[in-house]
Amino acid sequence: MITVNPLEIDGMFFTAITVELPKTNLLMISNDIGYIMCGALDVDLLNEKLADRNVIAARAVGVKTIDELLHAPLQKVTDASKSYGWEVGMVGKEALGHIS
Numbered sequence: 001m002i003t004v005n006p007l008e009i010d011g012m013f014f015t016a017i018t019v020e021l022p023k024t025n026l027l028m029i030s031n032d033i034g035y036i037m038c039g040a041l042d043v044d045l046l047n048e049k050l051a052d053r054n055v056i057a058a059r060a061v062g063v064k065t066i067d068e069l070l071h072a073p074l075q076k077v078t079d080a081s082k083s084y085g086w087e088v089g090m091v092g093k094e095a096l097g098h099i100s
Helices: 045-046 066-071 079-086 092-097
Strands: 004-011 010-019 022-030 034-037 056-059
Touching: 004 092, 010 045, 010 092, 022 066, 022 079, 034 092, 045 056, 056 079
Parallel strands: 034 056
Antiparallel strands: 004 010, 010 022, 022 034
């Protein structure tokens, strides 16, 4: 099943997406600037093969719900996201606040 919901964080609006897969969930929170995602996100691919696209993205690992994704520390961030102040260890909700 795929669930798409609006998500308000401190007066800012995002889209929360959950894709239920066998034995795991694919989780993402995004707006038109960037997104955070569960461990399925290949940050190295975005930095190395797609660097010219300047993708604003980060991943958190070990999360099973959208709420956990919001409160988990970011394990890896794209190079382009650093221009928005994103850094490893920053909590997902805080990073999203930088792109609204």
